[in-house]
Amino acid sequence: MGKIILYDPEKRLAGLGDSFSAGETADHRTLHTFTSEDQLLFYLEEVDEDVDILIVNLVRQKEKGAGLARMCKNRIHHLKLVLVIDRLEGTEHLFELQPDSLLFFPPDQDDFQRTILRLEQMAQQEYKRCLTLVTKGKIYRIPYQKILYVESRGHQLSVKTWEEEIRAYGKLDDLLKRLPPYFLHCHKSYLINSNYVRQLEMYRIRLEGKEEWIPVSQKYYKIIKNTLLAEAE
The missing domain is CATH 3.40.50.2300 (Response regulator)
Structure with a gap:
């Protein structure tokens, strides 16, 4: 600082x-x-x-x-x-x-x-209130509220925001430790911002502003479901 x-x-x-x-x-x-x-x-x-x-x-x-x-x-x-x-x-x-x-x-x-x-x-x-990423000689500070989800492809992370996609090298679990508790695993290769869940079904989830579905594994389905139900109470 x-x-x-x-x-x-x-x-x-x-x-x-x-x-x-x-x-x-x-x-x-x-x-x-x-x-x-x-x-x-x-x-x-x-x-x-x-x-x-x-x-x-x-x-x-x-x-x-x-x-x-x-x-x-x-x-x-x-x-x-x-x-x-x-x-x-x-x-x-x-x-x-x-x-x-x-x-x-x-x-x-x-x-x-x-x-x-x-x-x-x-x-x-x-x-x-931001996630800091260093990638390709650039430094990004991404406000948490702008992050929709994160996808892991091998050793590369793809952070999807409302406006752009930012790629950096790292592990999904290490990134999760740096994010607020409303970011959750929905699959071994995906983290989602639970504040933006629009629709949850067995084995898939859809986020606000997105038409494509994100896979949900059986391991994480109940956790996400219980989190959403608790927020609705």
């Missing part, structure tokens, strides 16, 4: 270092500063370390900095993004990046510290 990356190609934000050693989460923060785009991307690729907050100094670096922020957000979807700008004029295109905060240069120390603390708290709350 508290991993922060600062992209500051002209070293204009060097004086903000004290802000990272203040606040209630300071002991858990790690800050990595980069002046080179290539070094930052290499760090994300090789170290493969989760990051909570990216701060990009766009002063005299608008296009290049915006492109870097876009690449980082494509790789780490949950990233909290702070953009440091010198003026609002000509920044309309930046809003497609969906920044979590805009700060004017030079940032006020107190405003900067409050911004970091707020984003850290947001990231911490989201982290508690």
Whole structure:
């Protein structure tokens, strides 16, 4: 928790270092500063370390900095993004990046510290409600409520959400330990989110928003049935 990356190609934000050693989460923060785009991307690729907050100094670096922020957000979807700008004029295109905060240069120390603390708290709350997966050089935080089911195919897991399918290597039972108790085995190769059960029959189950049936083994049928009946009481 508290991993922060600062992209500051002209070293204009060097004086903000004290802000990272203040606040209630300071002991858990790690800050990595980069002046080179290539070094930052290499760090994300090789170290493969989760990051909570990216701060990009766009002063005299608008296009290049915006492109870097876009690449980082494509790789780490949950990233909290702070953009440091010198003026609002000509920044309309930046809003497609969906920044979590805009700060004017030079940032006020107190405003900067409050911004970091707020984003850290947001990231911490989201982290508690998300499944984190690392796959193909990308890090995904998937909110539990978006997961419909998980299918295991050999050593590969396929996590099905409302919008997409995310694949990663792992074991189904190991994944189950990381999920809330409303995720249940319905088959040795499937986990389902019991909150989204639409129809249960012998040997098969259908989830909300899906027409296809998922197999249910005899071993798990009674467990799922009793769970659904208990929720209905």
